[in-house]
Amino acid sequence: MKHRDNLIRHVRVTPIAFRDGPLLNASGIHEPWALRAIVEIETTDGRVGLGETYGDEPMLRALDVAKPLLEGLSPFDLNEMEQRVRAAFKPAATAALNAGAVEFTLAPGSHTAKNAAKVTSALEVALLDLQGQMLNAPIVDLLGGAVRDSVAYSAYLFFKYAEHADKPYAPDAWGEGLSPAQMVAQAQRMVDLYGFKSIKVKGGVFEPAHEIATIRALREAFPNHPLRLDPNANWSLATSIQAAQELDELLEYYEDPTPTLEGMAELSRHCKSPLATNMVVTTMDEFRRNVELGCKTKIILSDHHYWGGLRATQALGRMCEVFDLGLSMHSNSHLGISLMAMTHVAAAVPNVSYACDTHYPWQEEEVIAGGRIAFKDGAVAVPTKPGLGVELDREALARLHEQYLTCGVRNRDDLKQMRKYQPDFSGKSPRF
Ligand SMILES: O=C([O-])[C@@H](O)[C@@H](O)[C@H](O)[C@@H](O)C(=O)[O-]
């Protein structure tokens, strides 16, 4: 049988909800349940390719629209799949879908532009998984082969409460993380458990002075670990400039302290730390505008989930090389299928020059067979099994789907959740 004789027979999307900690951020706080969608693409010979992506309602609807687009394709038709998805999700087509049925409303506002990229990515990973299984090769080999044996991740610290306001299950093992000393303890635990060699702090939560004090405490406790702070654009330009005077000595990079590309460009004139982003350069259009502004935002945090997939992330890597920009990797609450996809692509992009972000240590539950993916010395070994290298644990999938059905969360809303703790929480941004 020729590889192209094997066609796509069925696409299944299963929304899941898994436990997530009370992690604080600029918008508010994580809800007790994080949502993802597990994509399974089945071929005529009975193989199943896996993908993992966002599980909020607009994404589920977008995937519903995308399912029939795979009809008649082979897992090797990535370009044709992408063209079909682009045609179905270009703004006019999206408007028509939205007009057709109110409940069809896809991702709102500026995110509309990302619908095609998000859908392409979810499908591409599952199709690459199938290709790898058919060719008996890991995905990284389909991307040109690994340039490293393992992919380094950073310890991703969050200010956090000890437990959720709603108390839907027993508190996690991490305890409260509010004071600088508690954050040092959180970092120590994460470094001890996983061996991370870089540390990132999710900021934009407390007064900048408190977050700077936390970074100082971490610097003292971990003199050799590069440190990053990410206030998620919750600091005004003036606050970011002022904070830079102290942070410049302490940070490996200063991630999205202030909103807009223009704000970041202005900030760059007043600080020494390189500026990194996953907020102001999220599409090729924004990439071009960053170039027009003189590439003042120096490090791009790629994320295959919204950049359009693994091959698109490789293309982004090339673009960063051309414009002499650094490259790192962003994450959101995710499970092992995503971690594997991130690891394959990071292994195939030579200029991923920083340890990548991952929320994985915060997740207790899994949907893949064989237990949690291991970190050694802060890194995940590049998989060598065919395809993604992971299989679904069907019982776990059923359990996490049941949690989705009963948890009541349908769209992530960190602000609404925060108001359960602080009813007058404004959600104003930038707040400091
Ligand atoms: O999980 C969070 O709270 C993060 O704030 C996440 O939503 C961000 O997208 C992300 O981690 C970031 O680096 O901005």
Ligand SMILES: [Mg+2]
């Ligand atoms: Mg960020």
